[in-house]
Amino acid sequence: MKCFNCGAEVAPPARFCASCGTSVADPHESTLVLPPEADDQLLRRVRMSLSGEYEVQEELARGGMGIVFRATEVGLQRTVALKVLSPDFGLTGRAVARFKREARTVAELDHPNIVPVYRVGQVGGVLHIAMKFVEGRSLDAIIAAQGALPIPVVVYVLRGVSRAMAYAHERDIVHRDIKAANILIDRDGRVLVSDFGVALRASDVELTVDGTVIGTPAYMSPEQCAGRRAEPQSDQYSLGIVGFHMLTGDLPFHSDTLAGLMQHHFFTSVPDPRLVRDDVPDALCDVLDRALAKSPEERFETTRAMSAAIEAIPFSEGDRLASERSLQALARGETIGPVAARPMPPLPEAPTSPIPVPRHAKRRGARARTARIAAAAAVLLGVSWWIGRPHPATQLTADVARLADSTPDRGASGESSGRTLLVRPVAPAVTGKLRLLTSPTDAEILIDGRRIGVGSVVDRAVAAGARRLRVQAAGYQTFDTLILVPADSTVSLGRITLRGRGPGT
Known part of the structure; x- marks a missing residue:
């Protein structure tokens, strides 16, 4: 079957054209108006792969392990929240294992205060979990x-x-x-x-x-x-x-x-x-x-x-x-009577002391403690969820450097934490490795302001620790964030897809 709007091939029993979003169930129905995310290849792939089981309407949210769509389960005609993970988002064996582990974990939970899971599956390379849609x-x-x-x-x-x-x-x-x-x-x-x-x-x-x-x-x-x-x-x-x-x-x-x-x-x-x-x-x-x-x-x-x-x-x-x-x-979106509350008092400035390690950490080696100190100032993230969003990485990088260079000269204790151990950072191993692809393929990849590749890097050695990653291309929004590169390890970020700039931007 061909889409009567754009002529693209539509595999039955799909109800929407994966290319333009037109409803093909009835030639007299109007073209579906899609949100900006409809340009996302993931949404197209989800609609095409799951069209026999789900009618995917719109993106609801993005999170660390997947994107959540509002969808209708065709067989039962019920609205579900459909969480998916696509190969375009770094579908490594580890990511698949974690996603399936998550699904098994949540499916085991049966409690009136936990959102239930209906189904888990994998179709056309698209891993998905169907959960109750909460109105x-x-x-x-x-x-x-x-x-x-x-x-x-x-x-x-x-x-x-x-x-x-x-x-x-x-x-x-x-x-x-x-x-x-x-x-x-x-x-x-x-x-x-x-x-x-x-x-x-x-x-x-x-x-x-x-x-x-x-x-x-x-x-x-x-x-x-x-x-x-x-x-x-x-x-x-x-x-x-x-x-x-x-x-x-x-x-x-x-x-x-x-x-x-x-x-x-x-x-x-x-x-x-x-x-x-x-x-x-x-x-x-x-x-x-x-x-x-x-x-x-x-x-x-x-x-x-x-x-x-x-x-x-x-x-x-x-x-x-x-x-x-x-x-x-x-x-329902209504308001109730306001609660009498005063403004919050100002907080003291964030302390500049080195990051503490919990008491039970002292049994671990210095290298593991140093890794935790670095991790405390930089979040390892699935970068695809942050595509096209600017981040204040420059200031954060400076803060990470300041924290890493902090050296305690005495112990300290807090009001509620008891004795706190402060750990003198030791020099990390020299390098880790970075692996990623970009779309478009001519995007520049920079680490701490220095170009290390165009379009892709495969097992490129970079200095271990907190690093500023920047991916940029003419006509696209710049991706800019902080990553943590563990020593003697490879960080695989999958594909980073830049979004096109809107008019006047």
Whole structure:
């Protein structure tokens, strides 16, 4: 069958032309108006490969392991959130293993506060997970529109999320990216934890590299910032940040640089939310204080214990009903009565002390500790998710260099972290290797401002450590970010696709 609009071949039973997006199910239907992402080869491939099973409508979000589309499952005619990973995004054996591991992990979870997975498959080189499509809003969108939330609503959300976390942790699964954007509120007022995209079995070590930073910096625990392995207590810390966010309408830490933000997680005490509002109960503050302890050992021994502490906060049946009504309204995009809250007090400057290593790290070698210090200032990321977006890499590179050059001359201790070990950095091994492709093929590849290739580099030796990567071509938006090149290792970034510049840019 040929598309009557552009003449391209359309394989049955596809309902849309993969070339121009025209609906071919009925010649009298109008051309489908596609968002800008329709130019993306991934969207075309997804539509073509999955056309017999899913009608893919639009891109919803991009994350560290895939892109999420809104789609209709053809056989059951139900709307799903379809998460896919394509070969264009560095489909190495490791990436496939992690994606399938993620799917198996999430599919095992059956809890009323966790977004369920329907199907997992691989068609035409496209790995995909079909999940429940939640009609509602994310918690971060609600906070952005509403600001601080009423105490019963805060407790209600914390109850739902902590129950989901406790359930997952008891099955040896750590989420690693608990944040307001991954907490969904449906139109019935239910609280759902989504995107176990970086979820990890505590026993699943073969896909975890010590020194790799995984998570969202504003919500990450100190040990995650240091590139250490995430444990249930790491999720507890992140939920503590979510609780503070709901109480105040703001995040506890801000910085112009990633390194500064991470330093706050290491050294700055989270402000008391009672500085912002007067109605926060002591029991809720006690839970958040413990969850936000700098040392994992000082948080809750189990997340079930944390959940029990949240359940013990006074919360009547009237509070429950009022919270559900409020969340239903917020999920519909409405607002509720404002909460009286004062502006956040200014934070102290981010400390410039060297990044601490948790006490239990002292059993590891100096080389592993140095890798974690470097990782704390640079996030290893799947670069395809950042295509065409500018980043303040220059300042961040300077901060990384400053942190790496810091040399402690005495010990230090924090209010909640106990004794902190400061590690003198040692010189890393000379080089690592970099491997990547670009589209267009004449794009220049630069490391720290020096051109190292055009179109591709294969196992190119570059200095180990935090490096500024820049990919540029005439007529395209520049890709500019920071990467971490481990010593004696190869960083494979797959294909970096630059987006064309719009008119006048």
